Amino acid sequence: MKVMAQLGMVMNLDKCIGCHTCSVTCKQTWTNRAGIEYVWFNNVETRPGQGYPRRYEDQERWHGGWTLTKGGRLKLRSGGRFKRLLSIFANPVLPRLEDYYEPWTYDYANLIDAPLSDDFPVARPKSLITGENMKITWSGNWDDNLGGAPEMGHLDPIVEKVRREAEDKIKFEFEKTFMFYLPRICEHCLNPSCMAACPSGAIYKRVEDGIVLVDQDRCRGWRQCMTGCPYKKVYFNHKTGKAEKCTFCYPRVEVGLPTVCAETCVGRLRYIGLFLYDADRVTAAASTPDPQDLYEAQLDLLLDPNDPQVIAAARAEGIAEDWLEAARRSPVYALAKKYRVALPLRPEFRTMPMVWYVPPLSPVVDLLRDQGHDAEAAGNLFGAIDALRIPVEYLAELFTAGDTATVSDVLHKLAAMRSYMRDINLGRDTDESIPAAVGMTGHEMYEMYRLLAIAKYDERYVIPKAHEEQGHDLEEMGCSVDFDETDFGSAAFGEASGRPVPVAVETFQALRQRQTTDLIRAPEDMRGRVNLLNWDGKGVPSGIFPDDDGHKKASSSS
Amino acid sequence: MSVLLWGVLPYFAIVLLIGGTVWRYRYDQFGWTTRSSQLYESKLLQIGSPLFHFGILFVVIGHVAGLVIPESWMSAMGVGESAYHVMALVIGTIAGVGTLVGIAILIYRRRTIGPVFMATTKNDKVMYVVLVGAIVLGLITTALAIAAGTGGSATAESYNYRESVAPWFRSLFVLQPDVATMAAVPVAFKIHTLVGMLLFAIWPFTRLVHAFTAPVHYLFRPYIVYRSRDARPAPGMTTPRRGWDPVGTKDRESAPARTPSRRS
Numbered sequence: 123m124k125v126m127a128q129l130g131m132v133m134n135l136d137k138c139i140g141c142h143t144c145s146v147t148c149k150q151t152w153t154n155r156a157g158i159e160y161v162w163f164n165n166v167e168t169r170p171g172q173g174y175p176r177r178y179e180d181q182e183r184w185h186g187g188w189t190l191t192k193g194g195r196l197k198l199r200s201g202g203r204f205k206r207l208l209s210i211f212a213n214p215v216l217p218r219l220e221d222y223y224e225p226w227t228y229d230y231a232n233l234i235d236a237p238l239s240d241d242f243p244v245a246r247p248k249s250l251i252t253g254e255n256m257k258i259t260w261s262g263n264w265d266d267n268l269g270g271a272p273e274m275g276h277l278d279p280i281v282e283k284v285r286r287e288a289e290d291k292i293k294f295e296f297e298k299t300f301m302f303y304l305p306r307i308c309e310h311c312l313n314p315s316c317m318a319a320c321p322s323g324a325i326y327k328r329v330e331d332g333i334v335l336v337d338q339d340r341c342r343g344w345r346q347c348m349t350g351c352p353y354k355k356v357y358f359n360h361k362t363g364k365a366e367k368c369t370f371c372y373p374r375v376e377v378g379l380p381t382v383c384a385e386t387c388v389g390r391l392r393y394i395g396l397f398l399y400d401a402d403r404v405t406a407a408a409s410t411p412d413p414q415d416l417y418e419a420q421l422d423l424l425l426d427p428n429d430p431q432v433i434a435a436a437r438a439e440g441i442a443e444d445w446l447e448a449a450r451r452s453p454v455y456a457l458a459k460k461y462r463v464a465l466p467l468r469p470e471f472r473t474m475p476m477v478w479y480v481p482p483l484s485p486v487v488d489l490l491r492d493q494g495h496d497a498e499a500a501g502n503l504f505g506a507i508d509a510l511r512i513p514v515e516y517l518a519e520l521f522t523a524g525d526t527a528t529v530s531d532v533l534h535k536l537a538a539m540r541s542y543m544r545d546i547n548l549g550r551d552t553d554e555s556i557p558a559a560v561g562m563t564g565h566e567m568y569e570m571y572r573l574l575a576i577a578k579y580d581e582r583y584v585i586p587k588a589h590e591e592q593g594h595d596l597e598e599m600g601c602s603v604d605f606d607e608t609d610f611g612s613a614a615f616g617e618a619s620g621r622p623v624p625v626a627v628e629t630f631q632a633l634r635q636r637q638t639t640d641l642i643r644a645p646e647d648m649r650g651r652v653n654l655l656n657w658d659g660k661g662v663p664s665g666i667f668p669d670d671d672g673h674k675k676a677s678s679s680s
Numbered sequence: 681m682s683v684l685l686w687g688v689l690p691y692f693a694i695v696l697l698i699g700g701t702v703w704r705y706r707y708d709q710f711g712w713t714t715r716s717s718q719l720y721e722s723k724l725l726q727i728g729s730p731l732f733h734f735g736i737l738f739v740v741i742g743h744v745a746g747l748v749i750p751e752s753w754m755s756a757m758g759v760g761e762s763a764y765h766v767m768a769l770v771i772g773t774i775a776g777v778g779t780l781v782g783i784a785i786l787i788y789r790r791r792t793i794g795p796v797f798m799a800t801t802k803n804d805k806v807m808y809v810v811l812v813g814a815i816v817l818g819l820i821t822t823a824l825a826i827a828a829g830t831g832g833s834a835t836a837e838s839y840n841y842r843e844s845v846a847p848w849f850r851s852l853f854v855l856q857p858d859v860a861t862m863a864a865v866p867v868a869f870k871i872h873t874l875v876g877m878l879l880f881a882i883w884p885f886t887r888l889v890h891a892f893t894a895p896v897h898y899l900f901r902p903y904i905v906y907r908s909r910d911a912r913p914a915p916g917m918t919t920p921r922r923g924w925d926p927v928g929t930k931d932r933e934s935a936p937a938r939t940p941s942r943r944s
Contacts, residue, residue: 252794327904
């Protein structure tokens with residue numbers, strides 16, 4: 123057992139109102155640069171819908187993710203290593219820009235600069251790719267809120283499949299319409315196929331927290347990762363020629379802050395926390411023969427952070443105590459494994475995604491309410507879940523490779539929670555048969571309700587800080603005593619050439635130099651900062667006190 | 681003049697090639713990319729790019745076989761002069777024409793597809809001129825050889841470059857350039873060689889560098905790459921090593937308490 127830590131996210135889809143705040147703030151933070159105008163590390167799709175890029179889930183076409191060979195071994199769907207290298211000169215299954223959308227801006231200057239005329243000047247859309255005038259025909263969320271569903275609804279790969287299997291034509295008639303929002307970021311998979319597809323080995327998974335990143339220096343723009351990722355969450359910066367992807371806001375989570383998408387989520391539907399998982403068993407789990415067993419296999423990888431054996435193994439791997447504590451308090455572990463209400467997105471891609479979703483009960487509730495039923499009575503809800511084949515099948519395709527029983531179980535739990543909590547809210551006696559019907563106790567149900575409904579900031583985001591002392595280790599690589607002090611400042615090309623001097627080493631020359639020099643350190647060397655470590659008490663270096671009324675402190679010295 | 685062309689210039693080219701590559705590798709990792717334009721246009725690229733790249737790979741192999749491996753070794757392996765020439769001409773012509781057609785498609789695409797043309801830098805244009813020049817001139821030498829071959833008799837054009845160009849090429853690497861031999865080579869070969877040297881000289885400074893990081897190691901590396909946070913040296917975290925920091929060190933501003941300055 124090799125225990126590793128993984129930052130994961132859970133999104134409670136019942137709460138998503140499709141406001142796109144997460145997308146906008148993410149874009150402002152990460153992808154507002156030239157070359158990735160069309161890129162949304164975080165996007166919100168309306169389901170049913172084609173998604174972004176269009177029909178990205180259709181792996182018959184895009185060849186993303188993994189598949190099993192006849193011998194039961196994992197293989198990239200786009201082919202083995204050799205085949206991939208042969209197709210490196212022109213990736214045969216790369217999404218075109220049209221599959222995302224052609225980014226544009228508006229000619230705002232025309233509003234001001236246009237000559238006087240009878241007509242109002244207009245800001246025409248200009249392509250950010252060609253600079254020409256363009257007609258806007260698609261965008262990252264063009265089919266938002268089922269826009270165009272009557273004409274394009276059938277283009278959703280899942281609708282296509284469910285229809286084919288049901289062999290009846292589901293019409294997007296108004297009364298039968300159901301929809302929900304699906305916010306998507308990079309899944310930071312345990313078994314990432316983008317990484318496996320990268321010829322340069324530039325994509326890596328961080329040992330400490332499992333975040334999947336692209337090394338911008340090593341990426342050579344072979345663009346195989348875009349094909350490899352079944353979620354199409356690796357993008358090509360067409361200006362720099364490098365792949366870019368969601369970073370899980372690593373500069374933020376390293377200091378214990380949630381990602382920008384989570385921080386700004388209006389519905390507070392995102393949860394961030396740690397998973398502990400067994401890295402040794404990932405490949406085996408991803409090779410599970412039946413796609414419908416992949417969900418269980420993935421849950422199996424997640425280790426119980428309260429298990430003494432797991433804790434001991436984690437310590438042996440050097441996982442720090444505060445991280446173990448965070449793993450025990452992890453809201454994502456609770457939702458995914460303890461309550462089993464969060465499901466992975468498209469597990470059949472076999473990448474072991476680590477962004478989980480609590481499927482929405484709202485299509486069912488809405489339907490019941492619209493039909494005039496009591497949408498919070500357990501019996502009604504349970505019955506409706508079982509009767510409403512289409513939403514359940516649709517959700518099952520999305521989250522459990524078509525296993526409706528699992529999705530139905532989750533929906534039952536959510537429904538049970540609703541009616542159980544109604545009794546509490548109305549001050550009635552609780553009906554313990556409701557949680558029992560879904561295999562939970564009343565207490566568990568209440569805890570789950572707390573987490574899903576009213577958890578505060580520090581309960582939703584349990585993010586242990588990265589360990590700075592590890593960074594310090596790197597800084598002072600090796601034992602500082604080994605440092606050969608004769609090298610000090612005397613390398614061939616003058617000061618700052620030669621080997622860097624470890625900060626902690628008080629070299630003889632450094633001391634002597636400071637003690638014998640007439641001058642103290644020039645302030646411009648330090649850009650106004652004073653290094654007290656090297657200050658020997660001689661004189662008052664300028665900058666040591668705040669520079670009030672513009673008067674520079676005298677830098678006299680003995 | 682001959683000494684300059686065949687004794688000095690080659691070394692300039694080599695120095696630029698190696699030095700430039702090392703320099704670029706150290707200072708411009710971020711710029712080291714294929715700068716693919718497939719996102720803009722895919723159909724023409726699907727034909728042109730593999731044609732060009734596979735073609736040029738065979739051309740490279742052909743050059744290695746012709747220039748690096750001495751004729752005597754080849755004969756020892758049982759490949760005689762005539763067999764070699766037939767092989768070289770057939771494979772060389774196919775590969776060369778494929779390369780040329782490929783790059784023609786690519787350049788046509790680059791010129792006519794708006795976004796691709798907009799993403800073309802001056803550097804690219806210069807590189808294309810030199811690259812196409814080298815390919816065309818190489819094909820001309822081959823064509824001349826074929827023309828001579830069909831002529832039957834050993835005329836001046838039917839030139840066995842393995843007795844002249846190849847020994848000169850090898851002599852460069854033992855630092856005793858065989859200038860006289862090269863000076864006596866037909867003009868077509870000379871120009872092709874010169875353009876080739878020019879191509880190698882500008883290589884490190886163009887997008888062609890991506891060839892040097894051809895991902896052969898992909899065949900051998902594990903699928904999943906784990907890496908520690910900040911395993912790469914950041915400013916102030918550099919592992920002590922021999923050598924010197926770049927002039928005007930970039931970590932000057934952010935480095936904590938380095939050596940005290942001797943300047944005032």
